[in-house]
Each structure stands twice: as C-alpha cells, then as structure tokens.
Amino acid sequence: MLFRRLVWCALLVALAVGSLQWIVQRWQAVPIILAAEAFEVQKAPVQAALDDHPHAPEEAGHAHHHDVDWTPADGIERSAWTWVANLLNGFALALLVFAAMGAWAWKRGLSAGTWQIAAAVAATGWLSLHLWPSLGLPAEVPGMEAADLRLRQLWWLLAAGSALSACALVAFGRKPWRWAAAAAWLALPFVIGAPQLIGDPLGAFGGEAHQRLQVLGRDFVLATHVSASVFWLSMGVVAAPVFKRWLAPLLDHPSSAAALPTRSLA
Numbered sequence: 539m540l541f542r543r544l545v546w547c548a549l550l551v552a553l554a555v556g557s558l559q560w561i562v563q564r565w566q567a568v569p570i571i572l573a574a575e576a577f578e579v580q581k582a583p584v585q586a587a588l589d590d591h592p593h594a595p596e597e598a599g600h601a602h603h604h605d606v607d608w609t610p611a612d613g614i615e616r617s618a619w620t621w622v623a624n625l626l627n628g629f630a631l632a633l634l635v636f637a638a639m640g641a642w643a644w645k646r647g648l649s650a651g652t653w654q655i656a657a658a659v660a661a662t663g664w665l666s667l668h669l670w671p672s673l674g675l676p677a678e679v680p681g682m683e684a685a686d687l688r689l690r691q692l693w694w695l696l697a698a699g700s701a702l703s704a705c706a707l708v709a710f711g712r713k714p715w716r717w718a719a720a721a722a723w724l725a726l727p728f729v730i731g732a733p734q735l736i737g738d739p740l741g742a743f744g745g746e747a748h749q750r751l752q753v754l755g756r757d758f759v760l761a762t763h764v765s766a767s768v769f770w771l772s773m774g775v776v777a778a779p780v781f782k783r784w785l786a787p788l789l790d791h792p793s794s795a796a797a798l799p800t801r802s803l804a
Contacts, residue, residue, distance in 0.1 A: 540788055547780050548632035554776045556628030559769045560621045566761040568620075574679035574754050577747045581681050628773075631667075635659050635777050636785060643789045645710055652782040658709070660774030666701035668766040670724070673697075674732030677762040679755050682740060685733035697727040 610616040638659045639652075648655070671694045678684055704720035711719075740751050 543784055543788065544633070544636055547784050548629050548636060551632040551635075551773070551776050551780055552625050552628035555632070555769060555772045556624035556626075557621070558772050559628065559765060560624045562765050562768050563620065563624070564617070566764055567758065570754050570758045570761055571680060574681055574751060574758070577743065577751055578681040580747050581742045628769075631663065631773065632777065635663065635773060636781060638662070639777070639781050640785065640789060642709070643786065648786060648789070652786060653778045656774045656778035656781065660770045660777070662702070662705040662709075663773065664766060664770035666698050666705060668763075668770070670701040670727070671697040672759075672762070672766075674727065676759045678739070679751060679758045681743070681751060682755065683735055683737075683742065684739060685735045689733035693727060693730070693732050696730065697732075700724060700726045 610619045635656075639655050642650075642655050642659070674697060675690055675694060684690065700723045704723040707716045707720045707723070740748050740755075743751055
C-alpha cells in the first residue's frame with residue numbers, strides 16, 4: 539500500500555513540475571534549438587563527406603542510418619511528446635526525491651521539518667544531476683561536435699555519482715572528516731577530467747553561421763541552467779506538502795498502513 543501511495547504522489551508531483559518545466563522550455567530553450575536547427579542543415583554536405591570516408595568516426599559513419607528513425611513532426615506533435623518526456627522525467631525524479639526524503643526521515647526523523655528536508659533534497663538533485671556534470675560537459679546546441687558519446691556518458695555518471703556521494707556524506711555522516719571526504723568526492727571527476735573534443739566544435743560551419751551558433755550555444759547553456767533551476771526549485775516546493783500530507787504520516791505511524799485502503803489522495 540505504501541508503494542501505491544508513493545507512485546500516486548510521484549505522479550501528482552510529475553504533473554505539476556513536468557508541466558512547468560515544459561512551459562519554461564517553450565519560453566527559453568525551444569527557440570534556441572529551433573534557431574540552431576535552421577543552421578544545422580548547412581552542415582549536411584560536410585557530414586555526408588564524413589559518412590563516405592572510410593576512416594570517419596563511428597558516430598559519423600552511421601549518421602545516415604539515423605535518417606530513417608522516426609521523429610515527431612514539428613509543431614503540436616513535437617511539443618506534445620516533449621511534454622510527455624518531461625512528465626516521465628519528473629515522475630522518475632519525484633520517486634528519487636521521495637525515497638531520499640523517506641531515508642532522511644527514517645535516519646533522523648522529521649524534526650528538521652518537511653520543507654527543510656525537501657529543500658535539502660532538491661538542492662542535492664540540482665547540484666548532483668545538473669550543476670556538477672554541466673561544469674565539465676555544458677549543454678550543446680544542435681550541430682555542435684563533441685567528444686565520444688560513451689566517454690561523456692561515463693564522465694557524467696562519475697560527476698553525478700561523486701556529487702551524490704559527497705552530499706550523502708554530509709547529510710548522514712557523523713565524523714568530522716566527512717567534510718574532507720566530501721570535498722575529495724567533488725574534486726574526483728575534475729581530477730580525471732571531462733572528455734573534450736580536440737578542435738572547434740563548430741568547425742563544420744563558417745562565416746555568419748559559425749558566429750550565430752556561438753551566440754546560440756552560450757544562450758543555450760544559460761537556458762538549461764534556468765530550466766534546471768526552476769525544475770528543482772518547483773520539485774522542492776511541490777514535493778514538500780505532498781510528502782507531508784500523504785507520506786510522512788505513514789513514516790511516523792507505520793501501523794496506519796493498514797488503513798490505507800479506506801483513504802484516498804483527494
């Protein structure tokens with residue numbers, strides 16, 4: 539019963555937070571992406587030459603296969619699927635947020651206050667899943683070249699995992715050396731170094747397209763920071779009352795789980 543209550547609460551949070559993120563993206567990120575895609579077609583001749591070259595990178599050599607993949611049509615269809623993707627992302631992260639809040643309540647109780655716990659968990663999510671990885675791998679507009687995808691994915695996981703480990707040490711640790719250990723965890727991904735492309739990531743473009751994409755790239759990095767900040771801020775604001783109303787009572791009084799069939803989320 540607790541799991542079902544958790545799922546419904548996560549869906550409620552995802553509907554609010556995911557929809558807000560979709561609105562913010564429509565306002566900030568989407569215009570930048572569409573503008574960059576307009577220049578991306580100018581890269582087609584260069585990409586086609588790479589596809590025909592026997593020593594082209596693996597990703598470039600298989601680019602022509604991607605042309606047959608299904609993609610949503612521009613307009614309402616693309617916008618609708620973006621909204622669905624935001625809901626799914628919000629649902630998954632809401633589950634993690636509630637799990638982290640539950641772990642805090644189990645370990646230390648609710649004496650800190652639901653709002654404070656939600657704020658701490660949301661700040662941890664923002665730091666670990668956005669800020670720390672983005673310091674080494676900033677967001678990229680369509681058309682930009684980047685280092686090997688698998689290496690970037692591995693480094694992103696390392697950065698996110700290191701930041702999460704540092705936050706967990708500070709939150710749940712008791713020893714005074716936890717601060718030094720947390721600092722070491724935070725430094726680890728940057729000591730290893732994020733994979734970087736050698737050369738100009740916009741080298742396939744020239745003239746006005748190159749200059750315009752540079753500006754769009756800087757604007758897109760800022761837009762992703764705004765979008766992520768709004769997402770995690772709203773996650774904390776929405777998750778706190780939902781957790782307090784429907785989940786915290788079960789943690790304070792586990793025996794009340796037997797009464798769940800007679801209760802509703804309404």
